[in-house]
Amino acid sequence: xxxxxxxxxxxxxxxxxxxxxxxxxxxxxxxxxxxxxxxxxxxxxxxxxxxxxxxxxxxxxxxxxxxxxxxxxxxxxxxxxxxxxxxxxxxxxxxxxxxxxxxxxxxxxxxxxxxxxxxxxxxxxxxxxxxxxxxxxxxxxxxxxxxxxxxxxxxxxxxxxxxxxxxxxxxxxxxxxxxxxxxxxxxxxxxxxxxxxxxxxxxxxxxxxxxxxxxxxxxxxxxxxxxxxxxxxxxxxxxxxxxxxxxxxxxxxxxxxxxxx
Amino acid sequence: xxxxxxxxxxxxxxxxxxxxxxxxxxxxxxxxxxxxxxxxxxxxxxxxxxxxxxxxxxxxxxxxxxxxxxxxxxxxxxxxxxxxxxxxxxxxxxxxxxxxxxxxxxxxxxxxxxxxxxxxxxxxxxxxxxxxxxxxxxxxxxxxxxxxxxxxxxxxxxxxxxxxxxxxxxxxxxxxxxxxxxxxxxxxxxxxxxxxxxxxxxxxxxxxxxxxxxxxxxxxxxxxxxxxxxxxxxxxxxxxxxxxxxxxxxxxxxxxxxxxxxxxxxxxxxxxxxxxxxxxxxxxxxxxxxxxxxxxxxxxxxxxxxxxxxxxxxxxxxxx
Numbered sequence: 001x002x003x004x005x006x007x008x009x010x011x012x013x014x015x016x017x018x019x020x021x022x023x024x025x026x027x028x029x030x031x032x033x034x035x036x037x038x039x040x041x042x043x044x045x046x047x048x049x050x051x052x053x054x055x056x057x058x059x060x061x062x063x064x065x066x067x068x069x070x071x072x073x074x075x076x077x078x079x080x081x082x083x084x085x086x087x088x089x090x091x092x093x094x095x096x097x098x099x100x101x102x103x104x105x106x107x108x109x110x111x112x113x114x115x116x117x118x119x120x121x122x123x124x125x126x127x128x129x130x131x132x133x134x135x136x137x138x139x140x141x142x143x144x145x146x147x148x149x150x151x152x153x154x155x156x157x158x159x160x161x162x163x164x165x166x167x168x169x170x171x172x173x174x175x176x177x178x179x180x181x182x183x184x185x186x187x188x189x190x191x192x193x194x195x196x197x198x199x200x201x202x203x204x205x206x207x208x209x210x211x212x213x214x215x216x217x218x219x220x221x222x223x224x225x226x227x228x229x230x231x232x233x234x235x236x237x238x239x240x241x242x243x244x245x246x247x248x249x250x251x252x253x254x255x256x257x258x259x260x261x
Numbered sequence: 262x263x264x265x266x267x268x269x270x271x272x273x274x275x276x277x278x279x280x281x282x283x284x285x286x287x288x289x290x291x292x293x294x295x296x297x298x299x300x301x302x303x304x305x306x307x308x309x310x311x312x313x314x315x316x317x318x319x320x321x322x323x324x325x326x327x328x329x330x331x332x333x334x335x336x337x338x339x340x341x342x343x344x345x346x347x348x349x350x351x352x353x354x355x356x357x358x359x360x361x362x363x364x365x366x367x368x369x370x371x372x373x374x375x376x377x378x379x380x381x382x383x384x385x386x387x388x389x390x391x392x393x394x395x396x397x398x399x400x401x402x403x404x405x406x407x408x409x410x411x412x413x414x415x416x417x418x419x420x421x422x423x424x425x426x427x428x429x430x431x432x433x434x435x436x437x438x439x440x441x442x443x444x445x446x447x448x449x450x451x452x453x454x455x456x457x458x459x460x461x462x463x464x465x466x467x468x469x470x471x472x473x474x475x476x477x478x479x480x481x482x483x484x485x486x487x488x489x490x491x492x493x494x495x496x497x498x499x500x501x502x503x504x505x506x507x508x509x510x511x512x513x514x515x516x517x518x519x520x521x522x523x524x525x526x527x528x529x530x531x532x533x534x535x536x537x538x539x540x541x542x543x544x545x546x547x548x549x550x551x552x553x554x555x556x557x558x559x560x561x562x563x564x565x566x567x568x569x570x571x572x573x574x575x576x577x578x579x580x581x
Contacts, residue, residue: 099275099278099279101560102275102279102557102560102561103279103553103556103557103560104516104517104518104519104520104556104557104560105516105519106519106520106522107518107519107522107537107552107553107556108553110522110537110541110549111283111286111549111550111553112286114541114544114549115286115287115290115546116286116289116290116291117291187401191403194403195403195405195522195523198405198523198526199522199523199526199538199541200538200542201541213406213409216409217409217412217527220412220413220417221417225413225417225418228409228410228413229410229413232406232409232410235402235406236401236402236406239401239402240397240398240401240402242401243397243400243401244397247397
């Protein structure tokens with residue numbers, strides 16, 4: 001599983017090593033063409049190479065996942081501050097997360113993308129900025145549990161600054177609970193981007209799997225199952241690997257939670 | 262009871278905040294609605310007239326209060342693409358989305374519970390690992406991807422089920438029953454693709470809580486009193502685990518509108534999710550905002566109901 005994920009990651013980093021063709025360039029064939037030695041995954045209605053698209057789509061998925069997870073992680077650090085300081089800051093944060101949970105996230109993503117324009121950077125920012133509440137809640141809960149522990153109190157007694165306590169005492173200790181959630185966050189972000197592109201709301205110039213899936217939904221009526229199934233299979237593959245990774249990380253970092261009953 | 266009052270008060274609060282957010286978004290969104298409405302080559306006088314007619318010449322704060330008052334009174338604006346009131350358009354779609362969700366539940370809840378119970382009784386056996394692998398698989402992937410694969414297999418390749426929509430176009434049905442069967446045939450694929458994803462959630466929750474209660478002291482006490490195995494499983498462990506199923510069902514129903522957008526799009530189902538796509542492709546902002554408000558009210562109401570059910574079925578829970 002880890003090896004497969006590493007291979008995908010490698011393809012995502014260096015798509016040009018795997019395919020010489022340009023993704024989304026039309027006219028390689030006259031129309032829809034079935035998989036053949038020349039085109040291992042065939043071409044779509046406009047003669048675009050599916051293999052090149054899918055390979056570049058891997059890169060897009062990794063961009064989206066990494067960027068969105070990073071953005072939501074940074075925003076979610078607020079949860080740590082809120083848990084540590086408590087009081088009004090904490091109250092505010094909890095109300096904000098309540099509110100973001102009051103609206104279905106995907107509806108919000110659709111509304112924001114429609115109104116603010118669907119270029120790639122916008123979409124990444126929107127997904128990242130709407131995904132942090134769960135992470136923030138985890139960080140807050142973990143910080144609350146650690147706040148009165150001896151090692152934190154002793155750091156405070158010797159006069160450490162709060163910011164140092166937060167980043168050198170508390171932060172390393174909440175990571176075990178946070179890291180598995182990051183892997184999940186990564187997969188949710190990838191799903192959101194694929195979904196947005198599938199709906200035709202994505203950036204038309206980015207070789208996303210979602211866009212290819214929406215083309216494939218048309219192609220199946222002309223017999224072009226390879227256009228639909230290639231991105232779907234790769235996407236299922238990546239998402240299942242990410243979830244297994246999250247499970248594995250959880251077992252590793254939080255062994256006491258393991259259900260080995 | 263004070264808890265419910267608090268929850269009830271929260272609903273208008275959520276509405277006010279979401280409406281405010283919607284108003285701000287509409288204001289900061291690029292593009293000028295007036296010139297979009299008037300079309301190219303409109304004269305300056307015409308633009309001014311439109312502005313006046315829609316109250317866009319008033320200060321922003323006043324516009325905001327007019328907007329808010331309208332929403333609270335149930336005037337959710339006029340859908341540009343349907344040329345009808347937004348609320349009417351939404352209400353027309355709701356039954357179909359509910360039908361789809363209900364069909365999904367009808368498959369997902371019993372199947373999920375069954376899988377979970379079997380996995381819990383046979384824990385650490387091959388059956389248990391199969392259920393957990395199955396759950397991880399379907400838990401990882403969004404419903405619409407499976408929907409597409411099902412669509413290809415059953416509607417395009419084998420041609421045994423319809424491609425989408427809610428009824429066969431251009432066919433007159435001899436009886437009401439024939440019409441109903443036609444609707445059900447259209448319902449099968451979208452319902453199954455939703456159900457697959459939901460089902461594994463119930464299986465997981467059911468398995469974990471069942472295992473927990475099967476190992477708890479009260480179950481061991483029941484066993485030692487000589488109560489039969491089946492009775493212990495169903496009267497003691499099972500009943501306790503149903504609570505977590507209710508919680509999960511609340512989440513699924515509450516966030517239904519976000520969840521069905523893609524599945525409805527794949528199968529062109531005539532529900533609210535499909536409406537979102539229509540609103541987006543026609544840039545029908547009033548309709549889009551209406552759906553946003555509706556979905557947040559829906560979440561709040563469902564949460565309230567779930568709390569009520571919780572108190573009713575679990576005497577230990579007294580929300581104070």
